[in-house]
Amino acid sequence: MIAFIRQVVVPQFGFYSADTTITPLGNGHINHTFLVANPTKKVVLQKLNTAIFTMPDAVVNNSANISHHLLSKRKEKHYAMQVISPVLTESGLLGLDLGEQGFWRAIDYLEYSHTIDVVTIAQQAEVAAYAFGHFASALSDMHTDSVVDVIPNFLNLPQRLAQLRQSVDSDLCGRLATCQPWAEYALSQTEVLAQLADFETKLPKRICHNDTKINNMLFDKRDMSSMAIIDLDTCMSGYLMYDFGDMVRAFCSPEPEDSTLLNHVYARPEIITIATKAYLEALNGIITPLEKQSLWLGIKVMSLMLGARFLTDYLTGDVYFATEHSQHNLDRAINQLTIYQSLVKQQAQLITLFN
Template sequence: MIEVIRQRVLPHYGLEGNAAKVSPLGNGHINDTFLVTWDEGSMVLQRLNTSVFQAPWTLVENAELISRHLGEKEGKDYELKVVSPKTTAEGDLGIDLGEAGFWRAIRYLKHSNSIDVVGSEAQAEQAARAFGHFARALCDFDATRIGDVIPKFHFLPGRLAALEQAAADNKAGRLDTCREWVDFALCQRGLLDELAALEPKLPLRVCHNDTKINNMLFDKRDDSAMAIIDLDTCMKGHLMYDFGDMVRTFTSPEAEDSTALDKVRVRPEIFAAICRGYLAELGDVLEAAERESLWLGARIMCLMIGVRFLTDYLNGDLYFHVHREGHNLDRAANQFTLYQSLLTQADRLKPCIF
């Protein structure tokens, strides 16, 4: 892949292949990401997974619209840095090389650092405030201007239906290894009734839709919040899912693929820190129904990502990158365990929202 980058991608950015250093960057589940550096500069280069993102031009156009809107506020009403796209020498937002992939480049922020597991209340509150600040800055952006890169992305009814179908098909012959988790997930359909009652009351907003802790960059020089990154799944939707994904990815002391299930739990102090940070930015913006929806969003996201991992495991690991046998099953078990921890601590956690 490095040779494809050097010979076929970099020339579109005015770079000779042998004049730049190319190295893998990050540990994302979906796209292939590289850091490209040369004497005069640097950029992040990505090959989009077009099996997942089947409308890559919509993706890069969405990201450009959002980054332009934020860029107009940068240094004024928006205190974070903007990770803006880099156009090719021809002025394009992406490069479609057919079988060699769809490529795009974005701004690289020096001195940036990301983490995979939240280590303190201060980190959680700071990151939640950053995601809240991001959402607040987009409240005056017309959400209908951006397209759906993955239709019904956060759609629990569809995700549960897909799991049920994957179990029925059993294409990879794995159902016997995970039948208990399938049964557990499909027994959580009570959430659908709550969702149906609340969702019609929620305003449509621009949502990040992937508010993992490693999609927020810290400044390694002083540990301050630097930027919100990975705008690939930015779409119109409801902020309860962004809140829920922070709960999902911030609160456990274990990584989302850890097999140490006895250590996977929602840390209440981290949950409270998320609420403080997020609501400090959005408390005067959220409508009453939106605030009410946050607890539902937390439960849905912990369950739904587990359902997605389990569905992919049953289908033969077609969606998420895996690095070991049973990786997606490990991820699913981890997320379902976190969901169970959320439910058992409801009386302690819910008051943090209200």
């Protein structure tokens, strides 16, 4: 792939010299990402997964619209972080559609940027939670019609559980015997569905990030302050409880999301507490009382939903998330459902943060 990128793709973005380097970047589950550099400039190059992002033009248009809005906010001194903007092709396009060879786009690379995959100290959670709240605050006056829902029902727990039920019933790959208790447990959580249905009729829709895991916030490696929010591909209309919930779900465990050390996989209450306070501080004056109340449910919903999605992918042959071995999605599913169980056990203590 590197040879193809060098010969066909990067010249479209102005990289012609023989000393251009192309190296894989990050560990995302969906797109292929590379750092492209020569002595004078660097960009992040991505090949979008068009099996998932079936409207790649809408993806890059959404990202451009959000970047433009954030740049305006930054100019007005209402947004403190840097903004990841698209890098146009030499013919002025947001993306490069090469048919069977893929849909490619380039975005800014920020020097001194640094990502982490697991929160190891409370300050990391505090910095990142404030950054995601600040991002949501900056988008709060952007109309939801400004973006297209590129993956309809992306965060739809009833649908995700229905897909899990279907995958259990069909057992296409003969894997059900290895995960049936976990699948039955996920499908039994009907009380969450009732609570969710009640909240969603009352909450305002906003433009949300929809993938607020810790490695989608860039730290500045010089002082570990927040630098930028990245990966705007799933920015769509939605509810703050999902952004917050996905963020805390990703922050709260001391283990990676595919760890099989289940004795060490739990929801750390101190991390949840500091992340909640920072997020609410960033959204002060914007988040409504009912939205604040919904945030606890959002944490539970997102851990349950991701667990169900990993299980569904495992049962249907690993067609969505990139995997490194045959049990990878099962390991991820058990990990997330273990987080969910830990949250349920601590509910009486933690729900008071959201009153």
